[in-house]
Amino acid sequence: MIVRTASKFKADFFIEKDGYEINGKSIIGVMTLAAEQGAELVLVMDGEDEQEALDALVGLFEDGFGEVV
Amino acid sequence: MSLPENVINGAPPSREVRLRGCGVAPGISIGPAYVYARASITVEEQSIRPxxxxxxxxxxxxxxxxxxxxxxxxxxxxxERLGDESVAVFEAQILMLKDEAVLDEIRTMISSRMMKSDYAVRFVLTKHRQRLEASGNEYLQERSSDIRDVEERIITHLRRNKLLSAIDPHTIVVAENLTAADVILFSRRGILGCVMDYGGSTSHVSIMARALGLPTLVGAHSATQSVRTGDTLIVDGLSGALIINPTRETTERYGRLQSRYTQILEEQKEYVPLPAETIDGRRIALRANLEFKSELELLDEYGAEGIGLFRTEMLFLTEGRLGVSEEDQYKIYSRFVEASGDHGTTIRVLDLGGDKLLPVAHREHNPFLGWRGIRVLLDKQDILRTHLRAILRASVYGKLRILLPMVTTLEEVKRFRVVYNSVCDELRAEGIAFDEAIRIGAMIEIPSAALTADQIAAEVDFLSVGTNDLTQYVLAVDRGNDLVAELYQELHPAVLRLLRMTVDAAHAHGKTVSVCGEMAADSRNVPILVGLGVDELSASPVYLPQLTRIIRSIEYTDVSDLADRALNSSDAEAVRCLLDDWLKSHPYDLLHILDS
Incomplete structure (x- = not known):
């Protein structure tokens, strides 16, 4: 869901955790990040529509993706 | 069906070997083996010239x-075969093929590190896979096997090897493990059957093989080691037998069985409209275990009296999360309830191990003794409430029953009732219609529940015995563990005694008992199950006409005597002998065939 949302925007999107950074538009990358749940994540956006993209992503995280956490 | 020429003319190349697996899709196949060794794709580090x-x-x-x-x-x-809810896994794999970030990593390995492309694919994807595998989380580990599937698919195409789908037609594919996707592609090539070292009969691949009508064995342990490509194989999806390089005599017998089987299928059609009633008038309800929408048409085709077990897990698993919306759930449940007509649908509430859906922090050392079934739902009441709202709303479309999985104590049933009643109040307050008289039942699959079945029966409307788990828990055997799998014995007197206790307890309270495990699908167990007093059997629809046929040929008084003797046998072997002798003295055609 992260990937699908992020891919709608032009801005580059990276997720950072403990100095490990993955491309937020990569389904495989995001899967490997999920392996480390419970950690703090830093979302990095870079591009013309970065604010809209960030809002959309933060909204997703806040809704918990409809998952149980 | 005709036999391959080498089977008819040539002498068998070596001696006959028999292995046993678990038959998941009935039917007999005879033909040459093709050993499909996935693991054999070795990729060596190779560089290319600029x-x-x-x-x-x-x-x-x-x-x-x-x-x-x-x-x-x-x-x-x-x-087309299983309905849209089954394709999520493959769609995720397509997304992986379009993962530009990862593809760019691979392209970089090729263009700047001068790696040969197949090595670059393996190098990059292995790195990602290992991160998932290191997580120790079962759900994520399964996703890692999706990456592996994608990786192997690309490499296979790179090499223009014999493709998965380019396997010789008219062979029986033998593999360590196959995915549902493999089975689909193979079956399009016209293969005769499949044999796998691993796998269980309720796995996705087994359900797929059944839907495709492809004779298939799973759990055949060392099959890939014992079989060489070109060996002649007989796969008996009825009994689970795998025969390697059969003697001429065996081949001829199975050839006869094969045509007999076709004939049996034909004959069975006449049993579809008939009630499953013993000679002396005891009526047994035969219902279907279903999982996919596209299986609904099988209800009428095989004469099922509604759905005895609708597993809701698939919906949640394919979504990969617990938060499936009420609306999405409601749409699916109402479809099943409507299609099952007057006989109705028994919906088993979500039966998942917590480990499948929760983060690593919740990893359990012993998931089978852990957070499963009703235990999860009572802890996660928001999920249970959404689930129940969807189920209750679907009840207006016909007859619906609710089944609680993994009940350990009466207390859990009572706690469930509290949530259930509160959801009912909520719907009433909102003016949403639902059936006020839904019957609620408990699964008896934990020994404590069987031992206290009299108390549980007083509080619920019916009991349903899950023989797979009950057997595992009573005998303390993980049947997936080769070292002890032989101890997994559904006919063990300990299992049968718990079944009898459950039946007696339910009947004393005027409630019914159904059996919905694999045990119910095996025709050889029918005399004992009916003899123990079980009221309903629920199995894959394809088995139902056969069960009807057998039930119509036995006498209840006779089989209850058989069951009494089985209860007093010393072990499973003794029960099996007892059953064999009994079958011999009751020469029903079909049982003879099953026994051969």
């Missing part, structure tokens, strides 16, 4: 296109 980079990149892009085409084919077939 001038070959462009053509190597082109080769890689070509393999991507062909891999995607493969997967789209799989999605189309899966959609």
């Amino acid at each position: 001038e070959d980079v462009a053509s190597e990149l082109e080769r890689f892009e070509g393999a991507l296109v062909r891999s995607e085409r493969d997967l789209k084919k799989v999605v189309a077939v899966a959609n």
Whole structure:
């Protein structure tokens, strides 16, 4: 869901955790990040529509993706 | 069906070997083996010359296109056979093929590190896989096998090897493990059957093989080691037998069985409209275990009296999360309830191990003794409430029953009732209609529940015995563990005694008992189950006409005597002998065939 949302925007999107950074538009990358749940994540956006993209992503995280956490 | 020529004319190349697996799709296949060794794709580190980079990149892009085409084919077939809820896994794999970030990593390995493309694919994807595997989380580990599938698919295309789908037709494919996608592609090639070392009869691949009508064995342990490509094989999806290089005599017998089987299928059709009633008038309800929408049409085809077990897990698993919306759930449940007509649907509430859906922090050392079934739902009441709202709303479309999985104590049933009543109040307050008289039942699959079945029966409307788990828990045997799998004995007197206790307890309270495990699908167990007093059997629809046929040929008084003797036998072997002797003295055609 992260990937699908992020891919709608032009801005580059990276997720950072403990100095490990993955491309937020990569389904495989995001899967490997999920392996480390419970950690703090830093979302990095870079591009013309970065604010809209960030809002959309933060909204997703806040809704918990409809998952149980 | 005709036999392959070498089977009829040539002498068998070596001595006959018999292995045993678990038959998941009935039918008999005879033909040459094709050993499909996935693990044998070895990729060595190889570099390319700078001038070959462009053509190597082109080769890689070509393999991507062909891999995607493969997967789209799989999605189309899966959609047609199993319904749209089964394709999520393959769609995720297509997304992986379009993961530009990862593809760029691979392209970089090819163009700047001069790696040969197949090595670059393995190098990059292995790195990602290992991160998932290191997580120790079962759900994520399964996703890692999706990456592996994608990786192998690309590599196979890169090599223009015998493709998965380019396997010789008219062979029996023997593999360590196959995915549902493999089985679809193989079956399009016209293969005769499948044999797998691993796998369980309720796995996705087994359900797929059944839907495709492809004789298939799972759990055949060392099959890939014992079989060589070209060996003649007999696969008996009825009894689970795998015969390697059969003698002429065996081949002839199975040839006869094969045509007899076709004839039996034909004969069975006449049993579809008939009630499953013993000679002396005891009526047994035969219902279907279902999981997919596209299986609904099988209800009428095989004469099922509604759905005895609708597993809701698949919906949640394919979504990969617990938060499936009320609306999405409601749509599916109402479809099942409506299609099952007057006989109705028994919906088993979500039965998942917590480990499948929760983060690593919740990893359990012993999930089978852990957070499963009703235990999860009572802890996660928001999920249970949404689930129940969807189920209750669907009840207006017909007859619906609710079944609680993994009940350990009466207390859990009572706690469930509290939530259930509160959801009912909520719906009433909102003016939403539902059936006020839904029957609620408990699964008896934990020994404590069987031992206290009298107390549980007083509080619920029916009991349903899950023989797979009950057997595992009573005998303390993990049947997936080769070292002890032989101790997994459904006919053990300990299991049968718990069944009898459950039946007696339910009947004393005027409630019914159904059996919905694999035990119910095996025709050889029918005399004992009916003899123990079980009221309903629920199995894959394809088995139902056969069960009707057997039930119509036995006398209840006779089989209850048989069951009494089985209860007093010393072990499972003694029960089996007892049953064999009994079958011999009751020469029903079909049982003879099952026994051969």
